Amino acid sequence: MKKVFTLALAAGMFIALAGIMFSGCTKTGPTGPAGTNGTDANETCKQCHSPSVVDSVAVQYELAKHSYGVVAFEEAGNTGCTPCHAHNAFLYVCQNNIPSTFTLVNGTYQNNYATVTSEAVGSITCFTCHSSLHTTYGYTDFEPFTTTAPVSMTMWAGAKTIDLTQDGSKSNLCVKCHQPRPITCSGPAANNGRVLDYDSLKNFPSIVMYDSGAPSANKWVKPSFRTHNHYGVVGAVYAGVGGVEFSGSLSYSNSPHTTKASCEDCHMAPIYGIAGGHAFNVRNAKESALVMTGTSATTFNFNGCNVSGCHGDSPLDANSAKFKGTRAAVKALLDQLATKLNTLGSGHDILHSTSDPTANLWAGETTGNYDGYLDIYDAGSNPTGYWGNPYGSGATNAGKPKFPSMKFVHMGALINFQFCLREFSLGIHNTQYVTALLTNTLDALNTYGGK
Numbered sequence: 001m002k003k004v005f006t007l008a009l010a011a012g013m014f015i016a017l018a019g020i021m022f023s024g025c026t027k028t029g030p031t032g033p034a035g036t037n038g039t040d041a042n043e044t045c046k047q048c049h050s051p052s053v054v055d056s057v058a059v060q061y062e063l064a065k066h067s068y069g070v071v072a073f074e075e076a077g078n079t080g081c082t083p084c085h086a087h088n089a090f091l092y093v094c095q096n097n098i099p100s101t102f103t104l105v106n107g108t109y110q111n112n113y114a115t116v117t118s119e120a121v122g123s124i125t126c127f128t129c130h131s132s133l134h135t136t137y138g139y140t141d142f143e144p145f146t147t148t149a150p151v152s153m154t155m156w157a158g159a160k161t162i163d164l165t166q167d168g169s170k171s172n173l174c175v176k177c178h179q180p181r182p183i184t185c186s187g188p189a190a191n192n193g194r195v196l197d198y199d200s201l202k203n204f205p206s207i208v209m210y211d212s213g214a215p216s217a218n219k220w221v222k223p224s225f226r227t228h229n230h231y232g233v234v235g236a237v238y239a240g241v242g243g244v245e246f247s248g249s250l251s252y253s254n255s256p257h258t259t260k261a262s263c264e265d266c267h268m269a270p271i272y273g274i275a276g277g278h279a280f281n282v283r284n285a286k287e288s289a290l291v292m293t294g295t296s297a298t299t300f301n302f303n304g305c306n307v308s309g310c311h312g313d314s315p316l317d318a319n320s321a322k323f324k325g326t327r328a329a330v331k332a333l334l335d336q337l338a339t340k341l342n343t344l345g346s347g348h349d350i351l352h353s354t355s356d357p358t359a360n361l362w363a364g365e366t367t368g369n370y371d372g373y374l375d376i377y378d379a380g381s382n383p384t385g386y387w388g389n390p391y392g393s394g395a396t397n398a399g400k401p402k403f404p405s406m407k408f409v410h411m412g413a414l415i416n417f418q419f420c421l422r423e424f425s426l427g428i429h430n431t432q433y434v435t436a437l438l439t440n441t442l443d444a445l446n447t448y449g450g451k
């Protein structure tokens with residue numbers, strides 16, 4: 001029903017927008033766009049509104065999750081989430097340079113990176129990214145973008161910044177939203193709502209983060225089903241930041257992608273199926289009905305990879321060692337890390353799992369079909385959860401086993417598992433960084449992870 005409503009609304013918006021766009025484009029008279037002297041305005045519009053330009057882009061965009069996703073509707077009114085999920089909210093934080101800092105308010109740290117209630121609405125449209133459309137009514141209106149400025153990372157309360165300067169810094173526009181959200185502490189006033197310090201996790205791995213025997217005394221992160229770094233981690237992975245960088249057998253470095261490629265190069269490559277262009281997908285048919293029913297395999301669009309200066313001399317395909325071998329190796333590391341984390345449960349996994357691809361975007365990315373959540377009871381989100389919810393109450397929750405105690409090293413390992421799982425390429429975005437992160441996390445668990 002949501003999908004039908006969304007498509008109907010989108011169609012209505014398109015018709016209304018088309019009426020607005022062409023109502024002022026008369027062949028003669030003073031209402032023509034600037035630069036046309038009131039003549040042949042329709043011809044100016046046709047430069048962009050043609051089958052090969054905007055018309056083609058509009059068809060591709062229908063295949064993009066930015067277009068058909070329902071999160072803009074679900075999060076409407078939420079001032080903290082909509083800066084990445086709603087048109088008006090995104091424009092508000094960009095135009096007002098809203099910082100990603102935290103401020104102590106009435107005993108709780110609150111994230112300043114938010115919009116205002118009146119602007120917490122709007123589906124993502126062409127105008128969300130292209131800030132100058134219908135300014136001169138020519139090709140130059142496609143740029144500039146709403147923002148290409150360095151991105152202050154909200155996960156670290158603005159203490160660190162991502163700045164991808166290649167290709168005119170266009171990737172910064174993507175990273176503005178596709179970055180992790182902060183994990184915040186849930187303890188007493190001195191810590192409540194404060195961003196979790198990743199340096200503490202790696203430098204003091206043996207400190208107890210959560211004591212199942214005294215949950216009320218917790219001063220760090222009290223585990224719940226949704227204890228996680230959110231879904232938009234890929235920008236941080238690509239930039240080579242954002243993980244808990246434990247010391248270990250590998251040094252941290254970045255793959256050539258980080259400086260030689262841009263998001264646009266691969267995600268907006270020449271279209272193949274539903275991948276590329278303004279569909280933004282690299283996987284072709286990942287979320288189609290055929291894949292959901294298991295009757296079709298996921299394929300990939302390598303058009304952006306196999307160009308001169310990149311992999312043109314040795315083209316990639318799904319069976320290439322650089323692609324298939326990398327993904328298999330990273331999947332094996334994720335499987336090992338999942339096994340290590342699950343030993344905390346002494347016979348029952350602490351990680352949540354489902355093989356249903358409609359519920360788990362990462363189904364098949366690990367052998368255990370983990371989604372990065374914890375298998376903790378939540379009446380709304382995880383009603384069949386095995387472990388009791390430290391935040392919860394009621395007879396059902398009281399009858400659940402206590403979630404096990406966790407050290408800093410376990411929390412760091414969980415963050416890195418989510419981080420490397422949810423970047424959704426099994427290491428292709430930044431192979432060197434992901435491999436070092438997972439390998440060193442396993443080293444840290446072997447050294448400090450014992451109960």
